[in-house]
Amino acid sequence: MKVFFDMVGCRLNQAEIEKMGMEFRQGGHNIVANDTEADLVVVNTCSVTHQAASDSRQKIRRYAGNQNQQVIATGCWSTLEPTNARDLGQHVTVIHNQDKDHLVANFLRQQPEITSSHLFDQEPLERSSIAGLRQKTRSFIKVQDGCDNRCTFCVTTIARGRGISMDAKSIINEINAAYTAGSKEVVLTGVHLGSWGQDLAKPQHLANLLDMILSDTDVPRIRLSSLEPWDLNEQFFSRWSDPRLCRHLHLPLQSGSDATLRRMLRKTTRSSFRHLTEQARRYIPGLSITTDLITGFPAESEQEFFETLAFVQEMQFSGGHVFTYSERDGTPAARIRQSVPHPIRKQRNNQLQSVIRLSAENFKTSQIGQQAEVLWEASNVRTENGWLMSGLTSNYIRVFAHADQYLWNQIDPVQLSGLHVEGMLAEILVSNQKNQ
Numbered sequence: 114m115k116v117f118f119d120m121v122g123c124r125l126n127q128a129e130i131e132k133m134g135m136e137f138r139q140g141g142h143n144i145v146a147n148d149t150e151a152d153l154v155v156v157n158t159c160s161v162t163h164q165a166a167s168d169s170r171q172k173i174r175r176y177a178g179n180q181n182q183q184v185i186a187t188g189c190w191s192t193l194e195p196t197n198a199r200d201l202g203q204h205v206t207v208i209h210n211q212d213k214d215h216l217v218a219n220f221l222r223q224q225p226e227i228t229s230s231h232l233f234d235q236e237p238l239e240r241s242s243i244a245g246l247r248q249k250t251r252s253f254i255k256v257q258d259g260c261d262n263r264c265t266f267c268v269t270t271i272a273r274g275r276g277i278s279m280d281a282k283s284i285i286n287e288i289n290a291a292y293t294a295g296s297k298e299v300v301l302t303g304v305h306l307g308s309w310g311q312d313l314a315k316p317q318h319l320a321n322l323l324d325m326i327l328s329d330t331d332v333p334r335i336r337l338s339s340l341e342p343w344d345l346n347e348q349f350f351s352r353w354s355d356p357r358l359c360r361h362l363h364l365p366l367q368s369g370s371d372a373t374l375r376r377m378l379r380k381t382t383r384s385s386f387r388h389l390t391e392q393a394r395r396y397i398p399g400l401s402i403t404t405d406l407i408t409g410f411p412a413e414s415e416q417e418f419f420e421t422l423a424f425v426q427e428m429q430f431s432g433g434h435v436f437t438y439s440e441r442d443g444t445p446a447a448r449i450r451q452s453v454p455h456p457i458r459k460q461r462n463n464q465l466q467s468v469i470r471l472s473a474e475n476f477k478t479s480q481i482g483q484q485a486e487v488l489w490e491a492s493n494v495r496t497e498n499g500w501l502m503s504g505l506t507s508n509y510i511r512v513f514a515h516a517d518q519y520l521w522n523q524i525d526p527v528q529l530s531g532l533h534v535e536g537m538l539a540e541i542l543v544s545n546q547k548n549q
């Protein structure tokens with residue numbers, strides 16, 4: 114069977130798709146790059162904003178238009194609106210988020226033409242990896258799902274349910290499989306990544322998982338996706354004495370006003386967030402801190418917005434996403450009456466984006482002349498000076514440099530030499546042949 118994957122949304126959705134792809138391959142099926150060749154299309158949907166929900170609908174509708182294809186809709190939007198998702202086409206099956214981890218096994222078991230020999234064993238990640246399974250520089254590894262917090266704007270908790278941690282052994286196996294298959298970097302993902310371990314019979318902290326990954330895997334780079342600020346502490350940052358941990362933290366702030374943060378039910382304040390970033394920067398030299406912000410949250414006054422603007426300036430983030438608030442059905446925030454007019458939400462978004470752009474620029478400028486290691490990704494640009502390679506530093510700067518050879522999936526030392534519209538320019542110091 115030929116399977117095509119598509120998705121809307123976050124790194125967690127990406128991690129889930131990668132795992133499903135691996136499981137279909139282990140079952141003897143092919144992942145194709147074009148939906149028109151596929152017998153089955155799996156769409157991992159998202160509902161975090163109106164736009165994400167609308168994109169999810171459109172994708173399912175498009176694939177459902179092909180009568181020869183089965184479509185599986187899973188993820189947050191189809192979990193919240195299963196009937197609407199099913200109504201998009203005759204061959205659409207909806208798989209609830211809670212059943213997503215067994216989606217591939219259950220689907221293959223129901224296929225009459227698939228004999229038992231095509232079914233992979235029930236613990237595919239417990240065994241050694243299949244070479245060539247992931248030909249990627251970077252693999253997304255799901256380590257946690259769901260969330261026990263109740264941020265008032267968040268629809269994700271409704272769609273994903275309570276927090277659940279994946280067990281450490283299977284995470285280690287998955288990382289080792291990704292590394293054996295070629296990935297030089299893994300990105301740990303979860304809805305509430307920082308809560309990893311809290312629900313286990315013997316509760317643990319994400320720092321314990323990092324210790325196990327550092328001791329039981331050899332993958333050169335370990336990156337963390339979004340971390341809620343209230344889950345972190347000094348002991349956690351002390352792990353960064355190991356250079357395999359990427360010097361980048363994505364810490365969603367959402368607002369820089371204590372009053373707005375209280376209405377959002379965020380478990381952080383300006384002062385605790387400031388303290389945390391000071392600690393993190395002390396432990397991790399050259400650290401890049403990025404964030405998420407929401408503008409126009411219900412009842413956000415002009416004064417509150419100015420507080421946010423000033424605080425974001427003070428934090429000197431090296432990048433971030435600014436979301437314009439959109440009401441999501443079923444969330445407490447959608448019931449707050451004092452909504453902010455849409456043009457003001459948008460205008461505030463533009464103002465915050467300008468501040469973030471400036472601090473991102475400052476961060477890059479501070480790195481000129483520094484040495485860094487870059488993991489090169491694909492390039493299809495060849496100039497008279499050689500390949501124009503692009504890749505990421507440990508602290509999440511996109512770097513462009515010319516190379517005589519095609520350096521895909523190598524980690525090489527560079528000297529950062531100047532600014533580029535999408536990142537920074539660099540000179541490669543020595544091509545690291547042993548990475549090839």
Ligand code: SF4
Nearest residue numbers: 260262263264267270
């Ligand atoms: S921490 Fe808040 S924003 Fe993040 S998933 Fe949980 S409830 Fe949603």
